[in-house]
Amino acid sequence: xxxxxxxxxxxxxxxxxxxxxxxxxxADPLAPPFDVREALDGIGDDILAGSTPADALRRLLQRGRxxxxxxxxxRRRLRRRRDQLRRxxxxxxxxxxxxxxxxxxxxxxxxxxxxxxxxxARFDEAELDALPSETxxxxxxxxxxxxxxxxxxxxxxxxxxxxxxxVLDSQFSGMKQALENASPEDMQRVRDMxxxxxxxxxxxxxxEAGQDDLDRFLDRHGEFFPERPNSIDExxxxxxxxAAATQRMMDxxxxxxxxxxGSLMDSMFGGDLGLSTELERLNQQLRAARxxxxxxxxxxxxxxxxxxxxxxxxxxxxxxxxxxLDRQLxxxxxxxxxDDVDEELVQRALGREAVDDLANLRRIERExxxxxxxxxxxxxLELAPKxxxxxxxxxxxxxxxxxxxxxxxxxxxxxxxxxxxxxGSSRGWQFGDTQPLDVVRTVRxxxxxAGPSADxxxxxxxxxxVVETEQRSRAAVALLVDLSYSMELNGTWGAAKSTxxxxxxxxxxxxxxxxxxLIGFSQYARPLRPAELAGLDFDPxxxxxxxxxxxxxxxxxxxxGDAEPILLVVTDGEPxxxxxxxxxxxxxxxPMPETLALTLAEVDKATRSGIxxxxxxxxxxxxxxxxxxxxxxxxxxxxxxxxxxxxxxxxVRDFLKRRTAIAAGRRR
Numbered sequence: 001x002x003x004x005x006x007x008x009x010x011x012x013x014x015x016x017x018x019x020x021x022x023x024x025x026x027a028d029p030l031a032p033p034f035d036v037r038e039a040l041d042g043i044g045d046d047i048l049a050g051s052t053p054a055d056a057l058r059r060l061l062q063r064g065r066x067x068x069x070x071x072x073x074x075r076r077r078l079r080r081r082r083d084q085l086r087r088x089x090x091x092x093x094x095x096x097x098x099x100x101x102x103x104x105x106x107x108x109x110x111x112x113x114x115x116x117x118x119x120x121a122r123f124d125e126a127e128l129d130a131l132p133s134e135t136x137x138x139x140x141x142x143x144x145x146x147x148x149x150x151x152x153x154x155x156x157x158x159x160x161x162x163x164x165x166x167v168l169d170s171q172f173s174g175m176k177q178a179l180e181n182a183s184p185e186d187m188q189r190v191r192d193m194x195x196x197x198x199x200x201x202x203x204x205x206x207x208e209a210g211q212d213d214l215d216r217f218l219d220r221h222g223e224f225f226p227e228r229p230n231s232i233d234e235x236x237x238x239x240x241x242x243a244a245a246t247q248r249m250m251d252x253x254x255x256x257x258x259x260x261x262g263s264l265m266d267s268m269f270g271g272d273l274g275l276s277t278e279l280e281r282l283n284q285q286l287r288a289a290r291x292x293x294x295x296x297x298x299x300x301x302x303x304x305x306x307x308x309x310x311x312x313x314x315x316x317x318x319x320x321x322x323x324x325l326d327r328q329l330x331x332x333x334x335x336x337x338x339d340d341v342d343e344e345l346v347q348r349a350l351g352r353e354a355v356d357d358l359a360n361l362r363r364i365e366r367e368x369x370x371x372x373x374x375x376x377x378x379x380x381l382e383l384a385p386k387x388x389x390x391x392x393x394x395x396x397x398x399x400x401x402x403x404x405x406x407x408x409x410x411x412x413x414x415x416x417x418x419x420x421x422x423x424g425s426s427r428g429w430q431f432g433d434t435q436p437l438d439v440v441r442t443v444r445x446x447x448x449x450a451g452p453s454a455d456x457x458x459x460x461x462x463x464x465x466v467v468e469t470e471q472r473s474r475a476a477v478a479l480l481v482d483l484s485y486s487m488e489l490n491g492t493w494g495a496a497k498s499t500x501x502x503x504x505x506x507x508x509x510x511x512x513x514x515x516x517x518l519i520g521f522s523q524y525a526r527p528l529r530p531a532e533l534a535g536l537d538f539d540p541x542x543x544x545x546x547x548x549x550x551x552x553x554x555x556x557x558x559x560x561g562d563a564e565p566i567l568l569v570v571t572d573g574e575p576x577x578x579x580x581x582x583x584x585x586x587x588x589x590x591p592m593p594e595t596l597a598l599t600l601a602e603v604d605k606a607t608r609s610g611i612x613x614x615x616x617x618x619x620x621x622x623x624x625x626x627x628x629x630x631x632x633x634x635x636x637x638x639x640x641x642x643x644x645x646x647x648x649x650x651x652v653r654d655f656l657k658r659r660t661a662i663a664a665g666r667r668r
Contacts, residue, residue, distance in 0.1 A: 036367045036368050036371060036373065038065065039060055039065065039364050039368065040368065040373050040387060040390065041390075041394070042056075042060050042063075042065070043056040043057055043060055043368075044390065044391045044394055046060075047383070047391060048391070048395055048398075048494065048498040048501070049498075052535050053383055053535050054380070057368070060364070061331075061338065061361050061365065064357070064361070065364075068357055068360050071329045071331065071361070074329055077354070078325060078326050078329070078350065079326070082322045085315050085316075085319045085322065086300055086302060086303075086319065087303050088301070088307070088315050089303040089305045089311070089315070090301065090305065090306045091253055091306075092257050093305070093311070093312065094163070094166050094309045095135060095257060095260060095264075095306075097162060098135055098159050098162065098264060099135045101155050101156075101158050102138060102139060102155075102156075105153075105159075106128055106131075108149040108152040109124075109147060109148060109149045111149065112148045112152070113148060124148070134260060135264070136259075136260040136262075136263035136264045137263070139159060139264060140263065140267045142156060163264055164187075165310070166308050167265055167279075168190065169309065170242070170309040170310050171239070171242060171243060172242070173238075173314065187275075190275070193220075193224055194275065194278040196217055196221065197221075197282065198281050198282055198285065200213055200214070200217050200232065201282075201285045201289070204236075205285070205288070209232055214229075214231065214232050214235065236289045236290065237290065239282075239286055240286040240287075240289060240293055241290075241317050241320065242313060242317055243283055244286075244290070244294055244295045244296075245316040245317035245319075245320055247295050248294065248295075248296060248297055248299050248316050249312045249313050250262075251296050251298050251299075252299045252300070293320070294320055294323070299316050299319055299320075301315070318348070318349070321348060324342075324345065325342065325345045328340055328342065328345075329341060338358065338361055346358055372386060372387075373387040374387065381535065382531045382532070382534070382535050383531050383534045383535065385531075388501075388530050388534060389505070389509075391501060392501045392502065392509075392530070393505055396502040398648065399502045399648040399649055399652045400652075426438040426465045426466060427465060428464070428465055429464035429465060436466065437467070438466060443463075445462070445463040445465065446459050474513050474562065474563040474564070475511065475514045475563050475564045475566050475658075475659055475662055476515045476556065476557050476560035476563040476564070476565050477503075477515065477516040477517070477655070478517050478567045479500055479503055479504075479517075479568045479651075480519045480520075480521060480549045480567070480569045481496050481497075481499075481500050481519070481520050481570050482496065482520075482521060482522070482544060482570060482571035482572060483522040484523075484542070484543060484544045484573065485540055485542060486572055486573050490618065490619060491644060492572055492618040492619075492647070495618075495644035495645070495647045496618070496647065497533060499647050500570075501530065501533065501534060502652060503568075503651060503652060503655060504516055504530050506655070507655075511659065515556075515560050515563065517552075517553075517556040518530070518533055519552050519553055519556075520549075521545050521549035522541055522543055522544065522577075523542065523543035523545055523585045523587060524543075524545055524548055524579075524585050525545055526552075527552060527556075542589070543576055543587040544571065544573045544574070544577060545577040545585055546569070547578045547595070547598045547599040547601075548577075548578070548579050550599070550602035550603065550606060550613075551579075553567050553606075553611075554605060554609065557609070558609070565610065565612075566612075566655065566659070567611050567614070567637075568616065568655065569613060569615045570647065570651065571616075571617065572617070572624075573619070573621065574591060574596075574623050574624045574627045574628075575596060575599040575627070576589045576590075576591045576595065578598045579598075590623070600630065603631050603635050604634060604635075606635065607634060607635045607636065611635075612636055612638075613635045614637045614638045614639075614654055614658075615628050615638075615640065616642050616647060616654075617639060617640065617641050618643065618647065620641060640654070
């Protein structure tokens with residue numbers, strides 16, 4: 001009985017301009033959106049404390065969330081593993097084993113010579129006593145010896161076998177076990193494998209090797225590669241990591257130990273130049289293929305037990321993985337991102353749970369952008385509009401939580417006017433009214449007056465009614481925020497940013513007819529979009545150019561001449577910079593008289609334009625107080641001494657008081 005071939009699925013149908021087809025896997029299309037609001041609020045807390053969105057996101061990923069390990073926790077686990085690896089043993093274990101086997105061989109040989117009364121035996125004893133104290137030199141000197149003791153000969157052969165196994169195991173994981181009791185035929189297979197491997201890597205470097213070449217190589221030599229790599233690059237990666245670890249193992253020995261082990265390896269391969277040459281060629285090709293690996297450096301291993309070359313190489317290879325993964329998780333390099341983290345390294349070093357934690361961190365990072373909370377603007381990470389609204393609401397909610405009993409800024413006036421919000425009532429139309437027509441009441445008046453008619457409803461002037469509205473006064477607001485370096489030094493930058501976002505949210509949501517502009521100033525002044533302010537860090541430059549900020553504020557307020565002006569200044573220092581006629585900023589501290597004079601000239605221009613300036617001073621520097629006292633004397637505005645904790649409360653309360661006064665027809 002033969003199975004009928006499966007029929008291909010029918011072609012997808014087009015409906016209304018969309019193409020429909022069978023779901024073929026991937027994310028569940030009916031799953032609810034991934035909830036990132038908690039993560040977003042965590043980012044918002046850092047932004048309101050003064051961070052940029054990029055820094056806030058990085059800190060969130062570092063800290064993690066409840067039940068989800070962050071990068072810092074993963075790195076702590078990595079460092080514990082690193083310390084365990086470094087304490088796993090000493091690197092001179094092979095030298096120690098060779099020394100022990102050599103001592104056993106010499107002891108057995110001397111026992112055999114002692115029983116022989118011949119003078120030749122005495123001569124051999126003298127030769128043994130005269131052997132160099134250095135292990136490698138002694139082993140080399142005994143290479144051609146005709147051993148009298150079978151036990152001694154066996155121990156010396158063990159040295160040869162041990163070195164061969166350890167050297168090859170340091171290059172190819174598991175070779176030590178594969179070469180246990182190896183025959184000459186086994187060693188010939190090793191030689192053939194390394195020669196074929198070099199040919200494969202050379203062909204790959206020229207861009208001529210393909211999957212068929214790898215398959216043929218593994219079919220012939222697969223016993224040496226039980227993991228069976230899926231590609232030549234994967235094979236190179238496995239071998240290069242181990243070769244680099246071998247070099248680090250050698251670098252971790254003392255100069256004397258390194259020279260001694262190198263001499264032992266030379267003596268072992270002295271009669272096998274072909275194998276020695278192929279191993280050297282292999283190392284050169286691996287270095288060329290993976291120059292990014294750490295080819296050298298003391299791994300700083302310690303511990304009580306000596307490790308053989310193969311075991312030491314395995315430990316150092318894992319240590320190198322841990323160190324590389326630690327750098328990836330640290331994200332302290334340009335353009336860093338979670339996509340850079342090697343999941344295979346995470347799996348090997350920390351296990352499956354850590355891979356899942358990393359996947360969830362990546363999902364948070366991805367979903368914040370996909371769901372429209374974060375956006376990339378000219379290479380800079382910014383809050384998207386809906387995230388700004390959420391952040392502004394949070395900032396304002398915190399400010400209102402500080403406010404005590406008092407006016408909350410009700411800006412309605414009792415008189416009915418010609419435009420504004422609906423009151424729910426209506427009145428008869430009068431000549432000159434501009435309010436919207438109340439159609440329902442107008443038609444009702446006509447029906448009540450003339451009664452129903454099959455010819456329709458006839459309207460006269462007395463029937464018309466208009467919707468009554470509340471007059472809403474308008475305000476133009478300019479908030480000037482000091483961005484200078486001193487704001488960060490004094491710990492007030494975060495409070496200034498949070499206050500600005502809170503006031504912007506208050507104006508745009510509760511007073512949509514008003515116009516607000518945020519202006520930041522340090523060496524120069526500039527208008528700031530809310531997203532730009534949220535993503536802004538303090539300016540690491542010197543200079544407090546209040547003159548330039550006042551110029552921009554007057555320009556904004558003059559564009560809204562039909563609105564009442566509100567100008568608020570948040571700063572922690574006296575003016576120390578001004579604009580020259582060519583537009584260049586000049587900084588000097590203590591401030592030069594010209595800076596103070598030009599700034600006060602801008603204050604006078606604002607005063608003549610009817611703009612009151614209220615200043616919120618973050619600090620009690622006598623020079624700042626003296627200057628702002630002069631500003632208040634000239635302008636008639638008010639001065640508030642505040643600190644970071646109550647700045648938002650002071651600014652919002654003052655704005656609400658002034659806004660209420662404007663709505664009531666009073667200017668303050």
